[in-house]
Amino acid sequence: MSDDISPIERDALWDEFHRVVNMTSQELSDWLRTDTAHEDGEELPDQAGTVKGQHVLAILRKRQVDLSDDDLRVMRGVVDTVSAERREDLEPTAGQQNWRYRLMRIGHDPLRPAP
Secondary structure, three states: HHHHHHHHHHHHHHHHHHHOOOHHHHHHHHHHHHHOOOOOEEHHHHHHHOOOHHHHHHHHHHHHHHHHHHHHHHHHHHHHHHHOOOOOOOOOHHHHHHHHHHOOOOOOOOOOOOO
């Protein structure tokens, strides 16, 4: 992806990703651990949550210059998913609990006001 994405497009994707991912890395980490906790025990913190959720968490902890092609692909997917399921203004919206939790697994809490 880096071969076919200009620095301007990369900057725009970075900004858009951080606009739609409205949870901090700590909040996302906590949510992923909570979401995957079971009566039998909970997963190790670095393994909690979905693969995509863990990847979003890793991206949140990176500097823009350290992004890989895979990071850019995941960022685009997160932006596309949130954009497809939310209004453009990202105003707080209540919905089905499973819908909210699914979006929270990729760092977007639909009940949180836009920054």
